[in-house]
Amino acid sequence: MMDPFVTFCLRMGDNALILAQRTGEWCGHAPALEEDIAFANMGLDLIGQTQLWLKLGGEAEGKGRSADDLAFLRTERQFTNCQLVEQPNVDFAHALMRQYLFDAWHLPMLDGLTQSSDERVRAVSAKVIKEVRYHIDRSRDLVIGLGDGTDESRARMQGALDELWPFTADLLASDEIDDDLTARGVIPDPAPVIEAFNAETAATFAAATLTVPHTGLTRTGGRNGIHTEHMGFILAEMQYLQRTYPGVSW
Amino acid sequence: MYAQLVETEKAGGTPEEQAFQKRIDDGIKIEPKDWMPEGYRKTLVRQIGQHAHSEVVGQLPEGNWITRAPTLERKAILLAKVQDEAGHGLYLYCAAETLGVSRDEMTEQLLAGKSKYSSIFNYPTLSWADIGAIGWLVDGAAIMNQVQLQRCSYGPYSRAMIRICKEESFHQRQGFDILRVLCQGSDEQKEMAQDAMNRWWWPSLMMFGPSDKDSVHTAQSMRWGIKQATNDDLRQKFVDQTVPQADWLGLKVPDPELKWNEDKGGYDFGEPDWNEFFNVVKGNGPCNKERLEARRKAWDDGAWFRDGLMAHAEKKRAAKVAAE
Ligand SMILES: [Fe+2]
Ligand SMILES: [Fe+2]
Ligand SMILES: [Fe+2]
Numbered sequence: 001m002m003d004p005f006v007t008f009c010l011r012m013g014d015n016a017l018i019l020a021q022r023t024g025e026w027c028g029h030a031p032a033l034e035e036d037i038a039f040a041n042m043g044l045d046l047i048g049q050t051q052l053w054l055k056l057g058g059e060a061e062g063k064g065r066s067a068d069d070l071a072f073l074r075t076e077r078q079f080t081n082c083q084l085v086e087q088p089n090v091d092f093a094h095a096l097m098r099q100y101l102f103d104a105w106h107l108p109m110l111d112g113l114t115q116s117s118d119e120r121v122r123a124v125s126a127k128v129i130k131e132v133r134y135h136i137d138r139s140r141d142l143v144i145g146l147g148d149g150t151d152e153s154r155a156r157m158q159g160a161l162d163e164l165w166p167f168t169a170d171l172l173a174s175d176e177i178d179d180d181l182t183a184r185g186v187i188p189d190p191a192p193v194i195e196a197f198n199a200e201t202a203a204t205f206a207a208a209t210l211t212v213p214h215t216g217l218t219r220t221g222g223r224n225g226i227h228t229e230h231m232g233f234i235l236a237e238m239q240y241l242q243r244t245y246p247g248v249s250w
Numbered sequence: 251m252y253a254q255l256v257e258t259e260k261a262g263g264t265p266e267e268q269a270f271q272k273r274i275d276d277g278i279k280i281e282p283k284d285w286m287p288e289g290y291r292k293t294l295v296r297q298i299g300q301h302a303h304s305e306v307v308g309q310l311p312e313g314n315w316i317t318r319a320p321t322l323e324r325k326a327i328l329l330a331k332v333q334d335e336a337g338h339g340l341y342l343y344c345a346a347e348t349l350g351v352s353r354d355e356m357t358e359q360l361l362a363g364k365s366k367y368s369s370i371f372n373y374p375t376l377s378w379a380d381i382g383a384i385g386w387l388v389d390g391a392a393i394m395n396q397v398q399l400q401r402c403s404y405g406p407y408s409r410a411m412i413r414i415c416k417e418e419s420f421h422q423r424q425g426f427d428i429l430r431v432l433c434q435g436s437d438e439q440k441e442m443a444q445d446a447m448n449r450w451w452w453p454s455l456m457m458f459g460p461s462d463k464d465s466v467h468t469a470q471s472m473r474w475g476i477k478q479a480t481n482d483d484l485r486q487k488f489v490d491q492t493v494p495q496a497d498w499l500g501l502k503v504p505d506p507e508l509k510w511n512e513d514k515g516g517y518d519f520g521e522p523d524w525n526e527f528f529n530v531v532k533g534n535g536p537c538n539k540e541r542l543e544a545r546r547k548a549w550d551d552g553a554w555f556r557d558g559l560m561a562h563a564e565k566k567r568a569a570k571v572a573a574e
Contacts, residue, residue: 017322024316024325027332028309029544031552033340033353036309040333043316047326054322068321092555145562146555153558234317241320241378248436250320250378250428 004177005118007080008187009057010070011223013050014081017071019102020046021234022089031092038138042099045131052124072242076225076232083222084167086231090160093146093153097160100143100204103136105171108196112188121186140204147208154209161205162213169218172197274475279405282348290474293467294404295349296365297476302342303360303367305335307541311375312384320378327424328381334417341413345406361546369527370453372535379432379439379446385425387454387492393418394488395458403475426495433499440500447501455519456527458485464524490516 023043030036054067084102089095110132113125146153174182174190181187205212221227241250267287273280280286309332316332319325343353359365370388375381396415402408432443459481462468471477489508496503507520530538 020325021317024313024329027313027316027329028306028336029313029548031548031555033306033336033343035552035555036306036336037333037340040329040336044326044329044333047322047329051322051326068323071322072320092552142559146558148565149558149560149562150554152554153561156554237317240318245436245438248439249431249434250324 002177003061004180005186006057006061007177008181009053009060011080011082013053013057013067013070014079015085015102015106016046016049016053018079018081018231018234019085019099020050021238022085022087022095022098025089026092026095035092039095042135045135049128049131052128056120056124068242072239076227076235078225079227079231079235080223080225081227082167082170082173083219083228084164084171086222086228086234087164087167088230090163091156093156093160094164096139096142096146097157097164099135100139101164101168101171101201103132103139104200104204105168105193105197106132107136108193108200109188111196112193116187117185136200140200143204143210144208147205147210157208158210161210165213166215166217166219168197170220170222173220173223175223271473274403274473279408280403281405289470290476291349293471293474293476294407295346295351298342298346298349298407299351299356299359300366300368302339302346302356303365304371305339305342306360307367307371307545308335310541310544311371311373311537312381314375315378315381318378319381324428331385331421331424334421338410338414338417341410345404345410348406357549361542361549363533363542366531367541368457369530369535370457371541372530372538373449373453374537376449377442377446379429379442380450382425382428382432382443383446383450385421385423386429386495387425387450388457389418389421389425390492391454391457391488393422394484394491398478398484401475401478426499429499429501433501443499444501447496448504451504452522452526455485455488455522456524458482458488460524460527486516489519493517 020043023039023046026039027036030039051067054070058065058067058070084098087098110125110129113121114129116122143157147157172194178187182189266285270286312328312332316328319328343356346356347353393415396411396418399411400408400415429443432439459465462480462482465481468480493503505520509518511518
């Protein structure tokens with residue numbers, strides 16, 4: 001088993017980093033200037049979160065790897081983000097739904113982490129949770145507004161939900177690494193986090209007149225480095241300069 | 251620069267116009283509700299609109315490198331910069347709206363190719379060093395122009411400029427810092443920086459617009475206090491400020507005619523290729539087509555989003571009325 005604490009930090013950091021990559025793709029291409037600004041701002045928050053978690057992970061690992069080393073010099077199988085965040089920007093509905101589903105897990109998770117037995121985790125999550133409260137207020141409002149908007153906006157949001165919902169299984173998954181950390185009080189018990197996620201999404205989708213698909217399909221594996229085919233391209237793009245010119249400063 | 255194609259109207263002599271001119275000469279700001287000559291209003295709408303579009307289109311060449319920024323810190327700085335530019339677009343559209351044109355109208359003019367944006371954004375960003383060069387040179391040239399616009403006679407534009415200038419100077423420093431690291435780095439990094447310098451130098455000088463002797467509108471814009479300095483003066487100041495910085499970085503300015511002139515206390519420098527400039531303004535630049543297409547696509551693909559939110563707001567309003 002990999003070091004549980006390091007793995008946890010990487011999972012948190014990788015989620016933020018890969019979502020930031022997807023978010024950053026919208027700059028200059030969003031449907032309104034306000035959304036350009038909001039997406040850049042969210043990307044900025046997520047990169048800040050990446051720096052905090054990967055730094056902590058690198059320090060805990062003790063091999064001298066910086067946040068940048070971890071971001072730019074690991075391979076696909078070593079990334080532990082959930083598959084949800086790597087899903088492509090098919091349209092703005094997908095981008096918003098992906099953000100909302102992530103936020104709906106992220107907020108209760110961070111809420112639990114602010115009670116962590118580990119002081120470093122408490123410090124990081126206390127800072128991050130303020131940003132994430134703002135993210136979910138925004139993403140929830142937009143999911144409701146567009147779900148309960150025009151026929152087209154509802155159809156697009158429903159389409160995004162149908163496609164992305166199976167990936168929430170990855171978001172809510174837990175394994176023996178989590179069990180170990182939960183037992184030590186480092187991370188919250190998964191049950192209340194899942195409960196909060198379910199309550200949040202149920203209320204929002206009801207207001208948005210959207211329905212959670214009942215196909216029972218689930219997609220998991222990201223947390224253990226098994227990704228969808230999109231992931232390799234995200235890394236190829238993100239890591240290109242560091243890979244092409246190794247060992248220099250930027 | 252952003253005002254490169256603004257036309258002019260001759261100042262007339264009615265009592266209203268004379269009183270208007272006196273206010274300007276006395277340094278009193280013109281506010282949205284004040285009487286103003288139609289030419290003044292039109293000039294400002296065009297200039298502020300072009301400036302706003304420049305900020306918005308300006309997101310594209312830099313946004314092009316967000317996913318490829320070489321470190322987390324650089325990525326964060328670039329995201330923050332692009333966010334600022336979009337914010338500048340927003341303030342400027344608001345300033346233009348005080349003159350009676352809506353943001354949607356201005357956007358439609360941009361997308362129809364009827365309203366211009368700064369030609370500099372029709373050049374491609376081909377390497378990471380280009381992000382440094384844009385911050386240092388392009389934001390640098392923008393600041394040179396905008397510092398004088400802080401004193402523009404039209405209140406809302408002047409106030410928008412004061413806000414914007416503060417952020418632009420951060421952008422310039424950050425761009426310079428990207429190049430500083432590259433210039434102190436490996437041979438490949440130095441080469442990347444020099445190549446960016448070679449490609450961005452002349453387009454940056456062109457940002458100030460054609461020479462004043464060829465610029466029909468400068469005189470009227472200056473009389474109206476819309477403009478406080480001539481294109482040539484601003485270009486000279488920019489060269490004088492930038493060349494020592496290039497020397498410090500160890501970058502060669504790609505101008506064989508560049509030479510310190512002791513008598514004038516400034517640099518002599520070569521003439522930008524104005525054929526290239528007018529060609530790019532006309533739509534023949536390397537990225538004109540891509541930039542406009544990207545903005546059109548964002549607008550068209552986003553229609554369902556804007557309509558959806560409007561429909562939702564309408565439903566909420568109707569429900570509220572029904573409940574009352
Ligand atoms: Fe700007
Ligand atoms: Fe500007
Ligand atoms: Fe700027």
